[in-house]
Amino acid sequence: MSAAADFVVVANRLPVDRGDDDADPWRRSPGGLVTALEPVVRSTGGAWVGWAGQPGLEIEPFEFDGVHLVPVALSAEDIAQYYEGFSNDTIWPLYHDVIAAPTYHRTWWEAYVRVNRRFAEAAAAAAGDGATVWVHDYQLQLVPRMLRELRPDLVIGYFHHIPFPAYGIFSQLPWRTQVLDGLLGADVIGFQRVADAGNFARAVRRRFGYETRAGSIRVPTDGGHRTAVAKAYPISIDTASYEELARRPEIQARAAEIREELGNPGAVLLGVDRLDYTKGIRHRLKAVGELFDEERLGAGDATLVQVASPSRERVAAYMQLRDEIELAVGRINGDHDTMGFTAVRYLHHSYPREEMVALYLAADVMLVTALRDGMNLVAKEYVASRVDGGGVLVLSEFAGAADELTQAVRVNPHDIEGLKDAVMTAIEMPAEERRRRMRALRRRVRDNDVAAWSARFLGDLRAVREGRA
Incomplete structure (x- = not known):
């Protein structure tokens, strides 16, 4: 199969787990995200980029149940710093209203940047000309901007599965500017609640002064500006x-x-x-x-x-x-x-x-x-x-x-x-x-099941793609 996929999902994990059976080493992961997106990836001949779930596991892209999977290798150090550190001991508590105190380490941030770039490069290599790429969740907030720089021809979506905090909390993050800029690389930025989308728009206004109106953000570009959609798409179940x-x-x-x-x-x-x-x-x-x-x-x-x-x-x-x-x-x-x-x-x-x-x-x-x-x-x-x-x-x-x-x-x-x-x-x-x-x-x-959720988001991405045609 060609690596040039027309639709690419990028998530922290692949939709499979590795088992102990050498003859049949992979099994389908449970979960609503897999249920919602796997049929779309399969029907479009698309690809799914993600970590295979084990440190130090370096394997080539492979097929599973009609889906092209592109593994991203993470070392034990990557997992400790990017995943357990920055994602889950910095971003997670901060975005959940500082219920627990977040920890800020520059080495964790550096690992987060490094790993996000690895995911972006893998997605850029898997995507065909003018493809649609859908990035998922707080572990990969820098990927949209990195992708846009690598592949300006792509239509890029991002969905945020956890809360997005009010600016008074978000502003504590030492790397707040880089994270906002990373998310603004997407054409469509989705959140769970209307309040989360509003918090994001206010943060963009406070940090960059960009015009935001009715779920859209006017983002400057070298040649003028483009409009990014930022609104709520509440996720559901099968x-x-x-x-x-x-x-x-x-x-x-x-x-x-x-x-x-x-x-x-x-x-x-x-x-x-x-x-x-x-x-x-x-x-x-x-x-x-x-x-x-x-x-x-x-x-x-x-x-x-x-x-x-x-x-x-x-x-x-x-x-x-x-x-x-x-x-x-x-x-x-x-x-x-x-x-x-x-x-x-x-x-x-x-x-x-x-x-x-x-x-x-x-x-x-x-x-x-x-x-x-x-x-x-x-x-x-x-x-x-x-x-x-x-x-x-x-x-x-x-x-x-x-x-x-x-x-x-x-x-x-x-x-x-x-x-x-x-x-x-x-x-x-x-x-x-x-x-x-x-x-x-x-x-x-x-x-409002999971199929309706994905159809609504992908419909807005399709509108962006058709507007460029």
């Missing part, structure tokens, strides 16, 4: 796949089995998160613990199932967070468990999608208490899975999903008293109100 799983008899039987394993409490509360300080897990535990302390909940009334999948386990802040959460769980259970009842069932594992859908069906109340979240697709997964029309979603107003899922019980997770009241409201909600709210939520998620 709704149909969750609905299909939730209708399977064996999944529904597993949901009933889960409730039985929990001792058939009056209500099953569920939290599903990466183990991350932005997700509000500590606030959730504090609220539930106090409900038991105050006897608003008693033994058998409710059990919280908290799934906290491992995340960035070599980063000190995450190691400390795990210790704090496990200590809180131990205290609640020590105070309130009986021989036949557990207040909090804590699961530090990742689970396959089938088990997650069974958990969603088993849960009377889904608690999404993020302190700051780009979107929070778990909230949408729960809604999509509730084909029975039951369940109540308690949703943080600081999650991007709150803009769309307005029939959820909205909470400020910092307000522990308010969070406690919301949990009780959800538990005690009349069945008819539950069904009414869930019908509206399901309609919203079904009408």
Whole structure:
């Protein structure tokens, strides 16, 4: 196959994971981004540029399931400085409203520049004349500008999967000018929320003085100017796949089995998160613990199932967070468990999608208490899975999903008293109100699935491309 692809996706990771089977070493990665974009890449004869997931792994481009994959090699030092360092210990906490303190190291920034250039060069080599390139997420914010310098013929999109902070926070970044300039290399810059797009436009005005109006930015060029689109494209999930799983008899039987394993409490509360300080897990535990302390909940009334999948386990802040959460769980259970009842069932594992859908069906109340979240697709997964029309979603107003899922019980997770009241409201909600709210939520998620998200973004990129023809 020719390396000159008409459509190229650039992301930190390839859409495959490397396994141990020498005869069949690659397997498809789970996740909504892969589900949304892989069919587009395949149908256009396109390419996907990304890291193969293992340090020091240098392999040639290869085909997988009809998709041309272009691996970018990263050393152990690259991963430590560009990924664990600048991406996840500088950008991640800064962009999540400094919930944890970001760390600024010049060597990390230098690694970030170096690795972004490597991705840009790989994408430039893979793209055909006048191709469309779609860059993804905060690890690669410099790639759009680098690509434009390498290949001015390309149409370039960028989608930002996490929040973009207000200027008072963003301006703390020593390399703020370079990051903004990097993003402005794109023709279409997408964000999860209208507020994020507004924060980006304000940062551009403050740093560069460029004219911004109604989702467009006037960017100077050597020959005059060009217009970059910067607006919200809220991401979603493959709704149909969750609905299909939730209708399977064996999944529904597993949901009933889960409730039985929990001792058939009056209500099953569920939290599903990466183990991350932005997700509000500590606030959730504090609220539930106090409900038991105050006897608003008693033994058998409710059990919280908290799934906290491992995340960035070599980063000190995450190691400390795990210790704090496990200590809180131990205290609640020590105070309130009986021989036949557990207040909090804590699961530090990742689970396959089938088990997650069974958990969603088993849960009377889904608690999404993020302190700051780009979107929070778990909230949408729960809604999509509730084909029975039951369940109540308690949703943080600081999650991007709150803009769309307005029939959820909205909470400020910092307000522990308010969070406690919301949990009780959800538990005690009349069945008819539950069904009414869930019908509206399901309609919203079904009408705005991941295919609609990618089609909208790619449609705007197509308009740029046609305007140049």
